[in-house]
Amino acid sequence: MKVVLYLVWVLLATQIVANSSDFTVSVLTNEVPNARQIAESASGHLFVGTRRAGKLYAVVPPTSVGAEPEVVTFASGLTMPSGIVLLGGDLYVGALNRILRFPRIETTFRENPQPQIITEQLPKKRHHGWKYLSVGPDQHLYVPVGAPCNICLSQDERHASILRIDPKTGVSTLYARGVRNSVGMAWHPKTQQLWFSDNGRDMLGDDVPDEEINVVEEPGAHYGYPYMHAQDIRDPKFGKEMGDRVFTPPKVRIQAHSAVLGMDFYTKGAFPPRYRNALFVAEHGSWNRTKKVGYRVSVIR
Structure with missing residues (x-):
């Protein structure tokens, strides 16, 4: 089955604050199977990570109206290279336990580029092991490491966390703890604080617990997993172990099982003014709920 890559500036639906008539959606290309995170260069090239496919793609914008974009596979055989981000002209890729760098990717993607290894010491557990990368205002990489399970307490403190990694x-x-599975991060354009998603545990029912969008106001803060979910839901297994600990509550709660993925603050001028600095959130959608939810892009202001 092919995964369709949509135009990154065109949105399908809204959840909290938006008017769906403000947007339309169209297909850019369907030649990027299993697409995950996307990074856009200043010249409009899109670099696309994958999960199961183990490949990296470059999508070259068309040179004339009505033409199809060119899709180039420039790496393959990688382990879940889902998270990608551009920094200083280099492409950084999160591939399970490794962070890779492809130098000067915009000029080398046609030349069989070979990656440099930044680290290969991240946890190797495949459950929630796929990565999402973000570059902070400090020019460091921010990388979530998911819990290696639905609900558990790992002996490796890097599990269920967000790491701050020096790209050099x-x-x-550790930048944030108690984060079950974050697959979306964005930096607020005014406060420069990190906002991140956290997908809640399964097997507690259709509507429990809510998905979370959190804000890092204090580096090192704990967001509750596995003891507490969505601020006020004690875990039936681990909740009794939390004692009187207090965790950082979510900024926004979203319908359980919506599976929030990529998100970004809109700071440009093409959309109506009411969307400026709003947070656009991609909801992957549920897989184990009686009635499916998600499968849309929502807006939070």
Whole structure:
């Protein structure tokens, strides 16, 4: 089955604050099977990660109206290279336990580029092991490491966290803890704080617990997993172990099982003014709910 890559500036639906008549959706290309995170260069090239396919694509914008974009596969055989981000002209890729760098990717993607290894010391567990990458205002990489399970307490403190990684040395530090599975991050254009999604645990019913969007106001803060979900839902297995600990509550709660993925603050001028600095959120959609939810792009202001 092919995964369709949509225009990154055109949106399908809204959840919290928006008017769906403001947007339309169209297909850019359907030649990027299993597409995950997308990074756009200043010249309009799109670089696309995958999960199961193990490939990386470059999507070259068409040179004339009505023409199809060119799709180039420039890497293959990688392990879940889903997370990608551009920094200083280099493409950084999160592939399970490794962070890779493809230097000067915009001029080398046709030349069988070979990646440099920034680190290969991240956890190797495949459950929630796929990555999402973001570059912070400090020019460091921010990388979530998901819990290796539906609900558990890992002996490796890097599981269920977000790491801050130096792109030059690969050295990492814990930036946020108690984060079950974040697959979306964005930096607020005014406060420069990190906002991130967290997809809640399964097997507690159709509507429990809510998905979360959190804000890092204090680096190192704990967001509850596996003890507490969505601010006020004690986990039936681990909740009794939390004692009197207090966790950082979510900024926004979203319908359970919506599976929030990529998100970004809109700071440009093409959309109506009411969307400026609004947070656009892609909802992957549920897989284990009686009635499906999600499968849309929502807006939070």
